[in-house]
Amino acid sequence: MIPPRLKRFYHRRRLNDPEFAFLFEPGPEDELVCFDCETTGLNPSRDDIISIGAVKIRGDRILASERFQRIVRPKAAMSADAIKVHRLRAADVAYGEGVETVIPDFLRFVGGRPLVGYYLQFDVAMVNKYLKPMKHIKLPNPMIEVSEQYYERKYGDAPAGSHIDLSFAAILKDLGIPPLDAHDAFNDAMMTAMMYLALRDLKARGVRIARQTHVSPGYGG
Amino acid sequence: MPNAFDAANPPFDRLTPGEIEMLRAAIDVGYFKPGATIVRAGGDGQSLFIIIKGAVEEREGDELVGLLGPKDFFDTRAIVQGAAAHSFVAREETLCYLAPKDVIQRLIRDNARFGAFFYLDISRKLEAIARTEDEMRSGSLMRTRIGDLFLHPAEFIDATATIEQAGRRMREINSNTLLLRDAGQGVGIVTGMNLSKAVVLHKMPITAPIAPLAHFDLSTVAENDFVFEALLEMTKSNKRRLAVKRGDEFVGILEDIDLLGFLAGNTQVIAGRIDRAKSLADLRIAAREIADQVRTLRRQDVRFETIAEIVSDLNRRLFAKTFALIAPPDLRKRGCLIVMGSEGRGEQTIRTDQDNGIILAEPVDAAMLDGFRAEFTAALEEFGYPPCPGNVMVRNPFWSKTLDEYLGNFNEWVAAPDQNAMMNVAIFYDAVAVSGRTDLLKRAKTALIESVRAERVYLARFALAVESFETPISLFNTLVATDGALDLKKGGIFPIVHGVRALALEHGLEETSTEARLEKLGELNVLRADFTRDLLQSFQYLSTLRLDSQLEELSGSRSLVRPAELSSVERDLLRDSFKVVKQFRDFLRRHFNLGMFG
Numbered sequence: 001m002i003p004p005r006l007k008r009f010y011h012r013r014r015l016n017d018p019e020f021a022f023l024f025e026p027g028p029e030d031e032l033v034c035f036d037c038e039t040t041g042l043n044p045s046r047d048d049i050i051s052i053g054a055v056k057i058r059g060d061r062i063l064a065s066e067r068f069q070r071i072v073r074p075k076a077a078m079s080a081d082a083i084k085v086h087r088l089r090a091a092d093v094a095y096g097e098g099v100e101t102v103i104p105d106f107l108r109f110v111g112g113r114p115l116v117g118y119y120l121q122f123d124v125a126m127v128n129k130y131l132k133p134m135k136h137i138k139l140p141n142p143m144i145e146v147s148e149q150y151y152e153r154k155y156g157d158a159p160a161g162s163h164i165d166l167s168f169a170a171i172l173k174d175l176g177i178p179p180l181d182a183h184d185a186f187n188d189a190m191m192t193a194m195m196y197l198a199l200r201d202l203k204a205r206g207v208r209i210a211r212q213t214h215v216s217p218g219y220g221g
Numbered sequence: 222m223p224n225a226f227d228a229a230n231p232p233f234d235r236l237t238p239g240e241i242e243m244l245r246a247a248i249d250v251g252y253f254k255p256g257a258t259i260v261r262a263g264g265d266g267q268s269l270f271i272i273i274k275g276a277v278e279e280r281e282g283d284e285l286v287g288l289l290g291p292k293d294f295f296d297t298r299a300i301v302q303g304a305a306a307h308s309f310v311a312r313e314e315t316l317c318y319l320a321p322k323d324v325i326q327r328l329i330r331d332n333a334r335f336g337a338f339f340y341l342d343i344s345r346k347l348e349a350i351a352r353t354e355d356e357m358r359s360g361s362l363m364r365t366r367i368g369d370l371f372l373h374p375a376e377f378i379d380a381t382a383t384i385e386q387a388g389r390r391m392r393e394i395n396s397n398t399l400l401l402r403d404a405g406q407g408v409g410i411v412t413g414m415n416l417s418k419a420v421v422l423h424k425m426p427i428t429a430p431i432a433p434l435a436h437f438d439l440s441t442v443a444e445n446d447f448v449f450e451a452l453l454e455m456t457k458s459n460k461r462r463l464a465v466k467r468g469d470e471f472v473g474i475l476e477d478i479d480l481l482g483f484l485a486g487n488t489q490v491i492a493g494r495i496d497r498a499k500s501l502a503d504l505r506i507a508a509r510e511i512a513d514q515v516r517t518l519r520r521q522d523v524r525f526e527t528i529a530e531i532v533s534d535l536n537r538r539l540f541a542k543t544f545a546l547i548a549p550p551d552l553r554k555r556g557c558l559i560v561m562g563s564e565g566r567g568e569q570t571i572r573t574d575q576d577n578g579i580i581l582a583e584p585v586d587a588a589m590l591d592g593f594r595a596e597f598t599a600a601l602e603e604f605g606y607p608p609c610p611g612n613v614m615v616r617n618p619f620w621s622k623t624l625d626e627y628l629g630n631f632n633e634w635v636a637a638p639d640q641n642a643m644m645n646v647a648i649f650y651d652a653v654a655v656s657g658r659t660d661l662l663k664r665a666k667t668a669l670i671e672s673v674r675a676e677r678v679y680l681a682r683f684a685l686a687v688e689s690f691e692t693p694i695s696l697f698n699t700l701v702a703t704d705g706a707l708d709l710k711k712g713g714i715f716p717i718v719h720g721v722r723a724l725a726l727e728h729g730l731e732e733t734s735t736e737a738r739l740e741k742l743g744e745l746n747v748l749r750a751d752f753t754r755d756l757l758q759s760f761q762y763l764s765t766l767r768l769d770s771q772l773e774e775l776s777g778s779r780s781l782v783r784p785a786e787l788s789s790v791e792r793d794l795l796r797d798s799f800k801v802v803k804q805f806r807d808f809l810r811r812h813f814n815l816g817m818f819g
Contacts, residue, residue: 061319062250176274177316178291190250194273194316197252201314205254 014136020107023140027113032057032144034116034193035068035106036185037123044125048072049099052106052127053185055193057116060201062193068109069186071096103130114142116196118168118188121145146171146192149199154209162211171195174209230271230292234789235335240328249319253311259295260309266299268319275315280308287800288312288696300325334790367451367465368444370480372473373398375464378431380409384416385427391416398462398474401435408471409435410462439464444472451475495538501546501600504539508604511535515570516772525570525765526736533567536560539604540577541656547596548657549589555582557654557661561613565651566718567734568764571771574609575601576648578620580627580661594621613648627665631672638682646673646683647719650726651733670729681813684723687716687806688815694799700784700792707795709770710780713763713802717756720809724748735760748808756805759798766795 015021035054041047054068073096096102106127117123120143128138147166154174155164172179172191175198180187202209228234228241236244250273253259259277260266270277271294279287279295286307289295299305300322329336373396378387380401387399397413415434419425440458442451444467451463455477465473491514494507511532518528537560544558562576563569575598598616602608608616615621634642649669654662673679690711693701700707718735724747725738732738736757743753767780784792810816 060252060254062252064249065247065321176314178273194250194252198314198316201252201254 016136020104020135020137022111023107023137025112027111027141028058030059031113032116032196033110033113033141034062034189034196035110035123036117036188036192037126038185039126042122044122044129047126049102049126049130050096051185052102053187053189054106054109055186055189056109056113057193057197060197062190062197064190067186068106070102070105072099072102073097099130100134103127103134107131110139110141112141114144115139116144116146116192118146118171118192118195144196146195146199149196149203150174150209153199153202153207154211157208158211175199227292232335232789232793235332236328237332240332240335244320244324244328247321247324251317251319253315253317255311255313257311257315258308259311259315259317260299260305260307262305262308264299264305265303266296266305267322269297269300269322269325270295270309271318271320273316273318275317276312277315277317278310278312280310281306286804287698289698293698301329366444367442367446367448367475368467368472370448370451370475372465372475372479375400375471375473377401377471378411380430380432380435382431383428384419384425384431384434387411387431388413388416388427396474398476399431400464400471400474401431403432403435403437406437408439408464409437410439410464410474411435412462441466442475443467448480451480455480491535492538495535495542498542498546501543501603504542504546504600505604507535508539508606511539512572512605515768519768519772524761525768526761528570528768529568529764532570533564536564536569537653537655540601543597543600543604544656547600548593551585551589552579552581552593553657555585555658556580557657557659558615559652559654559662561648561652563651565648565653565733567653568718570768572606574607576609576613577601577615577655578613578652579615579622580658580665581621581623582658582661584623590621594618611644624661624665628668631669635672635676635679638679643683643686646726647722650722653733666731670726674727674729680723680727681815681817683726684720684809684813685815685818687720687723687809690715692716692799692802692806694796694803698796698800700796700799702784705785706781706783708780709763709767709782713799714760714767714780716802716806717760717763720805721756723809723813752801752804752808755801759801762794762798763802766791 015024033054033056035052037049037053038051039047039049049072051071052068056063056066115124124139124143131137131139150171151164151166155162158164168188168191169179172195175195177191177194177198180191228236233241233244249268251259251268251270253275259270262281272289272291274291277289277293277295278285279289289309295309296305296307298307374394376390376394376396376399378390378399378401380403382390382401390399391397391413399411401409401411403409409432411431411434415436416431419429419434420427440454440460440462441464442454444465454463455461461477463475464471465475491507491510494510495504498504498507514535515528515532518531540558540560545553548556548558557580558577559565559580560577563573564576579594594616598608598614608614613620630645634646646669650666652662652666673683690708691701693703693707693712695701721735721738721742724742725732728742728745728747730738730741732741739748739753739757739760742748743750748756766782770780770782782795784795787795
């Protein structure tokens, strides 16, 4: 595995557009971006992004009022399954913008801030799919995986063979976060941001999540 | 938020879709770890916080004054006044929506109904509601349908009938109006005045047929029409009577006097009727009309305190007149008729029961007194004032005796304060003189006050009754209904009335109404001015709700309310009112050291 710093260096050298050099500078202190994509399917090489939702976190505050919420007009046809999941029909995304304008806007929104997400690798791979041919780079931002944080707080000291559930719903439930309308990129990003703040605080205070499912200290509801 | 911000949660349900969008676009989310201060007392809250999950303590100094949970929001005072009165601290991990102050202030300005929630405290909220009620008074009146009004029967008489037959029929049906059918002209109307004029002014024989006297330019309204349509029709056609129809069928006659009586109430008429009454029979009609007034006034959105004042005034006039008609001169000269309990406090609306008595300056003829006792109580019962189950009535010799005998009782009541004695003190302390020697009651009350006001333990025992019933509100300030209903009297009205009574007794106040006592206690700084106002508003709001609930129940004695049947505004006010009651009980517990009774 290539050390991250080396990877950054490599990508920075490859960047063909100096306007986006900011991606390689550290973002404002204490700020992160939580993001989520909705796609036509689950295969980054074949499927397309149809919407991106992202929100900044500054300190303990989720800046929902400065949201990034865009719909993309996909190039590939949408699979029927994907339509069922995210409820964006071809007719809805027809009003979207071209991905070549949405991706640069998204990069400007993110800047050098670390990215937070749930199974973030998939979303990053989806963005990179477009970014690579455009700017010859991949997203260089540090990444924070919420399911890993959750795993560490809940199963970090679990005996081998424990039943492990890292589903989005399980995390919401353990943290007592009321579910918003799911499968909307922005709402998913919001819920992920709430998870991140709660998990980060649990870690800072050294509080673990109890494994006997519904009794988790301090998270009565 | 975003898309899932719960706009159905009051007060946000008052916003228009456009306003909700504006708010949603402006909202952030904050995370607070346990112990984090979200709003500092005195701080200028830059946001309104709406709890998504978690629990937040509202603190005044070190004292916990409230615990807020999901969907609660704070701090309205910081938003409206610019400074928070209390501090708000996360008790556990808490997530809140943060609505920017300037957006909320703009919504408050633009949307009066939404704004009503953000007034400084409950009093302001209640006043805001009262104002809307004022604005809507004509509205709600006008929403009533003609079929709901008192209508005279649509009685038809043969067109060939004579003046005499028509006159007799009118007397039989106790109406001044008859309808008749004419083959050529359709349906016509003939009134008592038409008959009189024909005979007196035109010297027609009473055997003359009525058809020529009838008017066929009948004005009609439908039973389902609104009252305002009847008013319009009368004005437009300059008619004093309208025929009311259901489809093609005539179902009644609406007279202007009944329409106006409905619109205005007729309390002044009743007062005059009582003053002019020559017999108990005259008073009986007035007594029935007093009872009818309550519904009429309430339908016009007149609030509890005003109705109680009117009804108490009329009741006292009626009792005084009854006393004047029944009591022998000797008794009127030496005695004082008093009313006690809620009647004495002037807080009686729907009739509950008689609470009355007599104080005599000196012994009177025993036979005469006995006769009066029975006659007076029976007369009131006959008027529809139910006898008191506790027998607190003139009929009971215990409540009709000499001043000296009362004074002797006071010492016993205080020395051996059992439940009965305590109740006797409570209802006697609320007494007012209705007729006769008012100085006797004044002397009795002074003695009663003197015998208890310095007795700390007695007063505490007296005040302890406020602990008899739970106030139906949870730690989280949510309403706690039993079988879907809340008892307004036990949970709210009684603790206020009795707590205020205990404080008033302790301070030797002569006022009898809860309102007047509260004002005096505020002046004496026993209670803080703003808390005094909150208590009074809560008392009046709970009483108004109770009155509505009683009016709905035919039996008229229930004081239950079903939160699910209230509007979100009413529920919110109810919650605030119970919150005030809870604070008052906490105050009484400390003030009288009620903890000593375990």
